[in-house]
Amino acid sequence: MLSKSKAVNRFYRSEAWKQARLQKIVAANGRCEKCGGVGVDVHHIIHITPENVTDPDITLNPKNLILLCKDCHNAEHERFKKGNAPKFDSEGNLIPY
Ligand SMILES: [Zn+2]
Ligand SMILES: [Zn+2]
Incomplete structure:
Protein backbone atom coordinates (compact mmCIF):
# COMPACT_ATOMS: atom_id res chain seq x y z
CA MET A 1 0.00 0.00 0.00
CA LEU A 2 1.26 3.43 -0.93
CA SER A 3 2.02 6.05 1.66
CA LYS A 4 0.28 9.41 1.25
CA SER A 5 3.28 11.30 -0.07
CA LYS A 6 3.94 8.51 -2.54
CA ALA A 7 0.42 8.99 -3.89
CA VAL A 8 1.35 12.62 -4.65
CA ASN A 9 4.58 11.57 -6.34
CA ARG A 10 2.76 8.96 -8.32
CA PHE A 11 0.31 11.58 -9.55
CA TYR A 12 3.12 13.76 -10.91
CA ARG A 13 4.39 10.79 -12.88
CA SER A 14 0.98 9.87 -14.30
CA GLU A 15 0.05 10.11 -17.97
CA ALA A 16 -3.10 12.03 -17.02
CA TRP A 17 -0.99 14.76 -15.42
CA LYS A 18 1.49 14.86 -18.30
CA GLN A 19 -1.44 15.35 -20.68
CA ALA A 20 -3.12 18.03 -18.54
CA ARG A 21 0.21 19.82 -18.16
CA LEU A 22 0.88 19.79 -21.91
CA GLN A 23 -2.62 21.01 -22.69
CA LYS A 24 -2.16 23.88 -20.27
CA ILE A 25 1.14 24.89 -21.86
CA VAL A 26 -0.47 24.86 -25.31
CA ALA A 27 -3.55 26.77 -24.09
CA ALA A 28 -1.34 29.47 -22.58
CA ASN A 29 0.82 29.64 -25.73
CA GLY A 30 3.85 28.75 -23.66
CA ARG A 31 3.71 32.09 -21.87
CA CYS A 32 3.77 32.76 -18.15
CA GLU A 33 0.22 33.82 -17.27
CA LYS A 34 1.49 36.32 -14.71
CA THR A 49 -1.84 17.62 -0.97
CA PRO A 50 -2.03 13.95 0.00
CA GLU A 51 -5.67 14.64 0.89
CA ASN A 52 -6.77 16.07 -2.48
CA VAL A 53 -4.44 14.24 -4.86
CA THR A 54 -7.17 11.74 -5.74
CA ASP A 55 -9.61 14.51 -6.72
CA PRO A 56 -9.36 15.20 -10.49
CA ASP A 57 -11.39 18.40 -10.03
CA ILE A 58 -8.29 19.75 -8.30
CA THR A 59 -5.42 17.82 -9.83
CA LEU A 60 -6.48 17.87 -13.49
CA ASN A 61 -8.93 20.79 -13.69
CA PRO A 62 -7.56 23.35 -16.19
CA LYS A 63 -9.11 26.07 -14.02
CA ASN A 64 -6.82 25.04 -11.18
CA LEU A 65 -3.73 25.17 -13.38
CA ILE A 66 -1.62 28.17 -14.30
CA LEU A 67 1.46 28.29 -16.50
CA LEU A 68 4.26 30.22 -14.83
CA CYS A 69 7.84 31.14 -15.56
CA LYS A 70 10.47 30.02 -13.10
CA ASP A 71 10.53 33.33 -11.20
CA CYS A 72 6.76 33.59 -10.83
CA HIS A 73 6.56 29.93 -9.79
CA ASN A 74 9.23 30.42 -7.15
CA ALA A 75 7.46 33.55 -5.90
CA GLU A 76 4.20 31.62 -5.72
CA HIS A 77 5.77 28.90 -3.59
CA GLU A 78 7.76 31.37 -1.50
CA ARG A 79 4.47 32.54 -0.05
CA PHE A 80 3.74 29.06 1.25
CA LYS A 81 7.26 28.30 2.37
CA LYS A 82 6.45 28.26 6.05
CA GLY A 83 3.63 25.77 5.56
CA ASN A 84 3.77 22.25 4.21
CA ALA A 85 3.35 23.23 0.59
CA PRO A 86 5.02 20.82 -1.79
CA LYS A 87 8.15 21.96 -3.60
CA PHE A 88 8.95 21.50 -7.25
CA ASP A 89 12.05 21.16 -9.32
CA SER A 90 12.66 23.10 -12.53
CA GLU A 91 10.55 20.67 -14.52
CA GLY A 92 7.55 21.08 -12.28
CA ASN A 93 8.10 17.73 -10.64
CA LEU A 94 7.39 17.32 -6.98
CA ILE A 95 10.49 17.11 -4.80
CA PRO A 96 9.90 14.38 -2.23
CA TYR A 97 10.11 15.57 1.34
ZN1 LIG B 1 6.29 35.01 -14.85
ZN1 LIG C 1 3.65 25.26 -8.07
Whole structure:
Protein backbone atom coordinates (compact mmCIF):
# COMPACT_ATOMS: atom_id res chain seq x y z
CA MET A 1 0.00 0.00 0.00
CA LEU A 2 1.26 3.43 -0.93
CA SER A 3 2.02 6.05 1.66
CA LYS A 4 0.28 9.41 1.25
CA SER A 5 3.28 11.30 -0.07
CA LYS A 6 3.94 8.51 -2.54
CA ALA A 7 0.42 8.99 -3.89
CA VAL A 8 1.35 12.62 -4.65
CA ASN A 9 4.58 11.57 -6.34
CA ARG A 10 2.76 8.96 -8.32
CA PHE A 11 0.31 11.58 -9.55
CA TYR A 12 3.12 13.76 -10.91
CA ARG A 13 4.39 10.79 -12.88
CA SER A 14 0.98 9.87 -14.30
CA GLU A 15 0.05 10.11 -17.97
CA ALA A 16 -3.10 12.03 -17.02
CA TRP A 17 -0.99 14.76 -15.42
CA LYS A 18 1.49 14.86 -18.30
CA GLN A 19 -1.44 15.35 -20.68
CA ALA A 20 -3.12 18.03 -18.54
CA ARG A 21 0.21 19.82 -18.16
CA LEU A 22 0.88 19.79 -21.91
CA GLN A 23 -2.62 21.01 -22.69
CA LYS A 24 -2.16 23.88 -20.27
CA ILE A 25 1.14 24.89 -21.86
CA VAL A 26 -0.47 24.86 -25.31
CA ALA A 27 -3.55 26.77 -24.09
CA ALA A 28 -1.34 29.47 -22.58
CA ASN A 29 0.82 29.64 -25.73
CA GLY A 30 3.85 28.75 -23.66
CA ARG A 31 3.71 32.09 -21.87
CA CYS A 32 3.77 32.76 -18.15
CA GLU A 33 0.22 33.82 -17.27
CA LYS A 34 1.49 36.32 -14.71
CA CYS A 35 4.28 38.20 -16.45
CA GLY A 36 4.20 36.97 -20.05
CA GLY A 37 7.68 35.45 -19.79
CA VAL A 38 8.64 31.97 -20.90
CA GLY A 39 6.24 29.55 -19.22
CA VAL A 40 8.03 26.51 -17.87
CA ASP A 41 6.07 25.27 -14.85
CA VAL A 42 2.40 24.35 -14.62
CA HIS A 43 1.37 25.28 -11.10
CA HIS A 44 -1.70 24.14 -9.15
CA ILE A 45 -3.52 27.20 -7.80
CA ILE A 46 -4.99 25.00 -5.08
CA HIS A 47 -1.86 23.13 -4.05
CA ILE A 48 -1.83 19.37 -4.31
CA THR A 49 -1.84 17.62 -0.97
CA PRO A 50 -2.03 13.95 0.00
CA GLU A 51 -5.67 14.64 0.89
CA ASN A 52 -6.77 16.07 -2.48
CA VAL A 53 -4.44 14.24 -4.86
CA THR A 54 -7.17 11.74 -5.74
CA ASP A 55 -9.61 14.51 -6.72
CA PRO A 56 -9.36 15.20 -10.49
CA ASP A 57 -11.39 18.40 -10.03
CA ILE A 58 -8.29 19.75 -8.30
CA THR A 59 -5.42 17.82 -9.83
CA LEU A 60 -6.48 17.87 -13.49
CA ASN A 61 -8.93 20.79 -13.69
CA PRO A 62 -7.56 23.35 -16.19
CA LYS A 63 -9.11 26.07 -14.02
CA ASN A 64 -6.82 25.04 -11.18
CA LEU A 65 -3.73 25.17 -13.38
CA ILE A 66 -1.62 28.17 -14.30
CA LEU A 67 1.46 28.29 -16.50
CA LEU A 68 4.26 30.22 -14.83
CA CYS A 69 7.84 31.14 -15.56
CA LYS A 70 10.47 30.02 -13.10
CA ASP A 71 10.53 33.33 -11.20
CA CYS A 72 6.76 33.59 -10.83
CA HIS A 73 6.56 29.93 -9.79
CA ASN A 74 9.23 30.42 -7.15
CA ALA A 75 7.46 33.55 -5.90
CA GLU A 76 4.20 31.62 -5.72
CA HIS A 77 5.77 28.90 -3.59
CA GLU A 78 7.76 31.37 -1.50
CA ARG A 79 4.47 32.54 -0.05
CA PHE A 80 3.74 29.06 1.25
CA LYS A 81 7.26 28.30 2.37
CA LYS A 82 6.45 28.26 6.05
CA GLY A 83 3.63 25.77 5.56
CA ASN A 84 3.77 22.25 4.21
CA ALA A 85 3.35 23.23 0.59
CA PRO A 86 5.02 20.82 -1.79
CA LYS A 87 8.15 21.96 -3.60
CA PHE A 88 8.95 21.50 -7.25
CA ASP A 89 12.05 21.16 -9.32
CA SER A 90 12.66 23.10 -12.53
CA GLU A 91 10.55 20.67 -14.52
CA GLY A 92 7.55 21.08 -12.28
CA ASN A 93 8.10 17.73 -10.64
CA LEU A 94 7.39 17.32 -6.98
CA ILE A 95 10.49 17.11 -4.80
CA PRO A 96 9.90 14.38 -2.23
CA TYR A 97 10.11 15.57 1.34
ZN1 LIG B 1 6.29 35.01 -14.85
ZN1 LIG C 1 3.65 25.26 -8.07
